[in-house]
Amino acid sequence: MTDEQRGDSLADQAAAWVPPWDRPRPPAAEDTTTPPDEPAQPPPDSEEPGAGEPQRVEAASEEVGAAAPEQVGSAAPEQVGSAASEQVGSAGPDLGAVTKGTAGESGDAADVPRRQQAGRRRVTAVPEPAPELSDTELRGALEAILLVVDEPVSELVLAQVLEQPAERVGPMLDEIAAGYTAAGHGFELRRAAGGWRLYTRPEYATYVERFVLDGQSVRLTQAALETLAVVAYKQPVTRSRISAIRGVNCDGVIRTLVTRGLIEECGTETDSGAFLYRTTTLFLEKLGLNTVDELPPLAPFLPDDVEELADATR
Incomplete structure (x- = not known):
């Protein structure tokens, strides 16, 4: 046979070749390998999703592989590949939908208690407002x-x-x-x-x-009262300033007033670094005052020659 005759015969075979899925289906023969007690497989057109598609895909693959290797390989590979992929794809989504639906339903059912617990945890009791008193x-x-x-x-x-x-x-x-x-x-x-x-x-x-008191006296000494008065009117004030105003050393008296809680330290002086002292809330409480601004003015109690005395001390 010449090459020209061989090419014509291959072209005729390719033109006359019919895909397996377009061929008439032969009558199904009885399957003698199926055990008698095994239930029969449902027909391909059953309403159950994904029941007949895998069998059709396998049958098409067997027919494609067994029909004519030469015809399949030389004639129309694109037709075989596209048709097979279309049939597998048409069966695949159904199978995927069934699997996805089943998994989704089971996942939703499992997530219900979790969502309920999360909802219960998010709910917080709002405190009721206190009733208004008459x-x-x-x-x-x-x-x-x-x-x-x-x-x-x-x-x-x-x-x-x-x-x-x-x-x-x-x-x-x-x-x-x-x-x-x-x-x-x-x-x-x-x-x-x-x-x-x-x-x-x-x-x-x-x-x-x-x-x-029952006859007992716990009053402050005269020196403590004078020192406390200087702190009250000159606060914040240093120890040296108090001693200069009183004219005597007042270290012991200041320690006594600090111990009794009538005065307290309130920082240091910027220039010298000496401690500053002021009165406490206990001092205001004992005198029945709200602020130190309510202290009586000193002018009525000062002597007439206060300026001369101040110059003398300098």
Whole structure:
């Protein structure tokens, strides 16, 4: 056979070749290898997703491999590859959809308790606002607290303890203080050291001292009172400045006042580095003052020749 005749015969074979998937399907022969007790496979057109596609793909592969190797290899490789990939692709998405759907359903079912637990953890109890006290209840609560405090307490602290607005606490304290004064009680409510506290009235101080001291005197010495007065009016002041004003060494007296909590250190002087001293809140509390600005002026107590005395000391 010549090359020309051989080429014509191959061209005729390629033109007459029919793909396996377009060929008429032969009647299915009975499968004698299937055990009698094994259930029969569902037909290819079954409604179950992915049931018949793998068998059709395998059958097409067997037919393509067994039909005509020469025809498949020389005639139309593109047709075989594209058709086989189309059939596998048409079966693949169904299988993937089934697998994905099954996995998604099981994942969602497993995630339900987790989402519920996360939701429970995110839910936080909102504290209920404190009920607003009536004027009578607020007055009684303030009086009860003021009876047990051992130092002046501010309006803000009282408002936080009672869970009431500070705008109500301040006017109520003023009202209580005015009521005690009008009723003539032996005690009064007054502001001292930035807070409020109950104090006995000055006209009954003799009886209170007789009960508390019982004949014992714990008063400060004259030197301690003078030093404390210098600190109160000149604060912040150094030790050397106090000694210069009093004319004597006051180291021992300052240690006594610091020990009793009436004065305290408040830094150092910029030029000399000496310690500075000032009065404490205990000093204000003992004198019944709110700030040091309420101290009486010194002018009425100064001698007439104070300038001459100052020049003499220089």
